Each structure stands twice: as structure tokens, then as C-alpha cells.
Amino acid sequence: MLAMVMQACGGSESKTVDGTVDGYVLDLNTPDFAALQQPGGAVKVTANGEKLLVIRLDASTCMAVSAVCTHAGCDLGVPASGVITCRCHGSRFDTSGHVLKGPATEDLAQVPTVLDGNRLTLKV
Numbered sequence: 074m075l076a077m078v079m080q081a082c083g084g085s086e087s088k089t090v091d092g093t094v095d096g097y098v099l100d101l102n103t104p105d106f107a108a109l110q111q112p113g114g115a116v117k118v119t120a121n122g123e124k125l126l127v128i129r130l131d132a133s134t135c136m137a138v139s140a141v142c143t144h145a146g147c148d149l150g151v152p153a154s155g156v157i158t159c160r161c162h163g164s165r166f167d168t169s170g171h172v173l174k175g176p177a178t179e180d181l182a183q184v185p186t187v188l189d190g191n192r193l194t195l196k197v
């Protein structure tokens with residue numbers, strides 16, 4: 074059984090959650106991940122040692138991208154109005170991780186996700 078440490082967006086509280094051999098599972102019924110029940114919601118997690126932004130795009134789709142800026146490695150926060158902005162030097166990315174504005178030139182890495190009802194699996 075795998076384990077992961079997750080951190081809710083903007084907060085300092087960490088949670089340890091059990092995973093499965095198929096990936097890291099977020100139960101969207103729990104308060105830490107309830108933001109992902111609605112389109113536009115997002116949380117910041119660490120899964121398998123990787124910092125990720127998990128974003129609900131629409132009723133049936135979630136996206137997970139690296140939460141580490143490709144310019145110089147600063148931590149990224151959750152998106153606002155569909156844009157992830159790096160506080161260090163102002164790079165901007167869309168919710169799929171594509172660069173909208175530099176100085177970053179590389180897109181954020183994507184992590185496959187599987188959404189099944191209120192159970193989201195990150196294939197980290």
C-alpha cells in the first residue's frame with residue numbers, strides 16, 4: 074500500500090492518505106479535496122514526492138500538472154481565473170500547463186488522471 078502526503082491549496086495542513094497500486098487516490102467527498110467537486114476548483118498536493126496542481130476542468134474532467142515552475146523551480150499556486158501565475162518572475166500557464174507568458178519556455182509536466190464519480194486517481 075502506498076502512502077502520500079497532501080496539502081490543501083493555500084494551507085499549511087498536511088494529510089497522509091492511502092493510495093493503491095494503481096495510483097494515488099483523492100476522495101473528493103473529503104473536505105481537503107471538496108474544491109475539486111466543482112469546475113474551476115483546484116488543490117495542491119504532493120504525490121509520490123511530486124508537487125502537483127490538481128484542477129477540475131468540467132463535469133467529467135480533471136487535470137494534474139506539475140506545481141514547480143519550469144523557469145527556475147519556484148512553487149506554483151492554484152490557478153485564478155484559469156491561469157497559473159508564478160510569483161517569482163511572472164510566468165503564466167494555462168490549466169493544461171501550457172506556457173502563456175514567459176520567462177518560462179517549457180510547459181508544465183502533465184500527470185494522467187482518472188475521474189470516477191468522486192474518486193480521482195493520479196497516475197504518478
Ligand code: FES
Nearest residue numbers: 142144145159162
Ligand atoms: S521561477 Fe517561475 S517565472 Fe521564474
